[in-house]
Amino acid sequence: xxxxxxxxxxxxxxxxxxxxxxxxxxxxxxxxxxxxxxxxxxxxxxxxxxxxxxxxxxxxxxxxxxxxxxxxxxxxxxxxxxxxxxxxxxxxxxxxxxxxxxxxxxxxxxxxxxxxxxxxxxxxxxxxxxxxxxxxxxxxxxxxxxxxxxxxxxxxxxxxxxxxxxxxxxxxxxxxxxxxxxxxxxxxxxxxxxxxxxxxxxxxxxxxxxxxxxxxxxxxxxxxxxxxxxxxxxxxxxxxxxxxxxxxxxxxxxxxxxxxxxxxxxxxxxxxxxxxxxxxxxxxxxxxxxxxxxxxxxxxxxxxxxxxxxxxxxxx
Amino acid sequence: xxxxxxxxxxxxxxxxxxxxxxxxxxxxxxxxxxxxxxxxxxxxxxxxxxxxxxxxxxxxxxxxxxxxxxxxxxxxxxxxxxxxxxxxxxxxxxxxxxxxxxxxxxxxxxxxxxxxxxxxxxxxxxxxxxxxxxxxxxxxxxxxxxxxxxxxxxxxxxxxxxxxxxxxxxxxxxxxxxxxxxxxxxxxxxxxxxxxxxxxxxxxxxxxxxxxxxxxxxxxxxxxxxxxxxxxxxxxxxxxxxxxxxxxxxxxxxxxxxxxxx
Ligand SMILES: Nc1ncnc2c1ncn2[C@@H]1O[C@H](COP(=O)(O)OP(=O)(O)OP(=O)(O)O)[C@@H](O)[C@H]1O
Ligand SMILES: [Mg+2]
Numbered sequence: 001x002x003x004x005x006x007x008x009x010x011x012x013x014x015x016x017x018x019x020x021x022x023x024x025x026x027x028x029x030x031x032x033x034x035x036x037x038x039x040x041x042x043x044x045x046x047x048x049x050x051x052x053x054x055x056x057x058x059x060x061x062x063x064x065x066x067x068x069x070x071x072x073x074x075x076x077x078x079x080x081x082x083x084x085x086x087x088x089x090x091x092x093x094x095x096x097x098x099x100x101x102x103x104x105x106x107x108x109x110x111x112x113x114x115x116x117x118x119x120x121x122x123x124x125x126x127x128x129x130x131x132x133x134x135x136x137x138x139x140x141x142x143x144x145x146x147x148x149x150x151x152x153x154x155x156x157x158x159x160x161x162x163x164x165x166x167x168x169x170x171x172x173x174x175x176x177x178x179x180x181x182x183x184x185x186x187x188x189x190x191x192x193x194x195x196x197x198x199x200x201x202x203x204x205x206x207x208x209x210x211x212x213x214x215x216x217x218x219x220x221x222x223x224x225x226x227x228x229x230x231x232x233x234x235x236x237x238x239x240x241x242x243x244x245x246x247x248x249x250x251x252x253x254x255x256x257x258x259x260x261x262x263x264x265x266x267x268x269x270x271x272x273x274x275x276x277x278x279x280x281x282x283x284x285x286x287x288x289x290x291x292x293x294x295x296x297x298x299x300x301x302x303x304x305x306x307x308x309x310x311x312x313x314x315x316x
Numbered sequence: 317x318x319x320x321x322x323x324x325x326x327x328x329x330x331x332x333x334x335x336x337x338x339x340x341x342x343x344x345x346x347x348x349x350x351x352x353x354x355x356x357x358x359x360x361x362x363x364x365x366x367x368x369x370x371x372x373x374x375x376x377x378x379x380x381x382x383x384x385x386x387x388x389x390x391x392x393x394x395x396x397x398x399x400x401x402x403x404x405x406x407x408x409x410x411x412x413x414x415x416x417x418x419x420x421x422x423x424x425x426x427x428x429x430x431x432x433x434x435x436x437x438x439x440x441x442x443x444x445x446x447x448x449x450x451x452x453x454x455x456x457x458x459x460x461x462x463x464x465x466x467x468x469x470x471x472x473x474x475x476x477x478x479x480x481x482x483x484x485x486x487x488x489x490x491x492x493x494x495x496x497x498x499x500x501x502x503x504x505x506x507x508x509x510x511x512x513x514x515x516x517x518x519x520x521x522x523x524x525x526x527x528x529x530x531x532x533x534x535x536x537x538x539x540x541x542x543x544x545x546x547x548x549x550x551x552x553x554x555x556x557x558x559x560x561x562x563x564x565x566x567x568x569x570x571x572x573x574x575x576x577x578x
Contacts, residue, residue: 081421092412100344101340105340112330112336115328115420115422
């Protein structure tokens with residue numbers, strides 16, 4: 001059995017050797033190790049069926065792990081489930097809501113279920129933060145999909161969790177609500193809540209996350225600070241718009257990773273972001289020496305999306 | 317955000333939340349929950365009590381109309397406990413809201429206490445309402461009111477537990493109906509709800525002794541009229557035995573996570 005490293009005290013969640021094999025025989029998680037830092041926003045990325053929801057469900061107590069250990073704030077999720085679950089709020093991927101209950105009724109229920117004394121002021125604040133206050137007496141089934149998503153978030157926040165799991169919170173949500181949610185997530189983080197979210201919108205992870213984990217086929221293939229990840233794996237591209245079209249790349253430039261595009265009018269140079277600072281000046285100097293003229297130049301940085309796609313397809 | 321520094325050993329508020337949720341569901345469907353069984357019971361009185369009872373004068377020295385009251389209450393108690401409780405746990409499984417219960421700091425025991433407690437409470441209320449309805453038709457005396465209540469509560473709890481098991485086992489709505497329709501109703505009719513099993517021919521009487529429902533109805537009727545098909549001690553033992561069996565099954569369900577967790 002894998003044991004969590006007891007020295008990892010900084011972590012609010014420690015996952016060690018976590019494996020899940022479903023009854024069907026499908027191995028959804030393969031020895032996953034992960035440390036979530038207190039107070040961070042952690043984005044879990046990965047294609048459909050990678051195992052993101054399975055991972056979250058195990059930490060929250062909905063799915064039983066096959067092997068491995070998970071500690072939440074130092075408590076074991078199986079033996080000390082009361083301590084771990086009372087710290088966690090979960091917004092599930094699917095819109096699982098009651099139908100006939102009112103919004104107010106359902107958030108009250110959630111708070112009670114987690115063992116907390118009623119606190120109308122807190123619930124009011126949560127509903128106001130999510131623009132649900134006006135709807136508090138409405139039956140949930142009369143709400144739109146985006147509104148139901150907010151109700152699920154309100155339920156997850158009703159018991160004042162220290163850790164919030166958001167499983168694709170912005171799926172099927174309009175642009176405005178997405179912005180609202182991002183703002184809410186930032187406010188929660190500012191108040192000390194640790195947030196773990198999954199998303200298929202890479203720009204969302206790019207915008208929000210402190211750290212990023214990429215899951216592919218049940219394995220955690222990368223865990224990295226967002227900025228470091230983009231720096232390490234990101235590529236940059238320099239494009240020179242030439243004065244005179246070229247038919248072939250001169251042999252004197254063979255040392256650089258160059259391609260000719262746009263009928264020989266554009267010379268493109270691709271390099272790792274980490275080489276930034278030495279690559280471009282050297283190339284431009286060489287080009288000057290060769291007397292190649294250019295009208296204009298621009299650089300482009302690959303997005304997290306490019307990085308993600310190349311990471312996942314590498315494994316496929 | 318507040319910090320939860322200590323965790324209680326018993327999540328009473330969680331139990332209460334589930335209990336209230338279930339009771340609220342009954343209030344919304346008050347018509348089905350109370351009015352339908354009351355009307356059905358009244359119809360039984362009209363048919364069995366008035367039409368047949370006028371030809372059957374007395375059973376064990378009790379007027380027939382009064383004799384069938386405990387059986388009628390039990391019949392409703394069985395079916396309502398089963399359907400209330402099985403539906404109560406099946407619905408969240410079906411619509412997916414069970415995720416919240418499973419992710420809450422609530423033990424299996426507390427979860428059962430909430431769901432089964434609510435279903436049993438509804439059934440006990442229903443039983444008392446039917447009893448009150450019955451007094452409109454026939455004069456009723458209750459020799460052992462405390463035992464009457466005890467049998468009422470025990471039976472409601474047992475069948476609510478049984479319903480909880482069905483609600484977890486069921487893979488579809490048809491299966492929820494299956495057990496009450498195909499097993500409980502026949503067993504009740506054959507279990508002496510409307511007659512004393514002494515009235516049956518020899519072999520059938522022996523057969524009846526394998527029907528657990530006979531013991532439940534007999535004990536309950538004893539608390540009213542002091543007469544019974546089988547000894548009241550045996551009735552009580554049988555009731556407790558079935559309760560223990562259901563408890564064991566529920567315990568197994570939570571140990572294995574059967575149909576609750578993957
Ligand atoms: N209850 C289950 N029984 C059997 N297999 C399951 C079950 N739940 C999930 N799986 C399988 O486990 C794998 C991981 O699923 P999971 O839901 O964790 O993926 P995901 O990363 O959340 O995907 P998505 O982005 O589509 O939400 C999938 O192949 C899925 O089919
Ligand atoms: Mg998922």
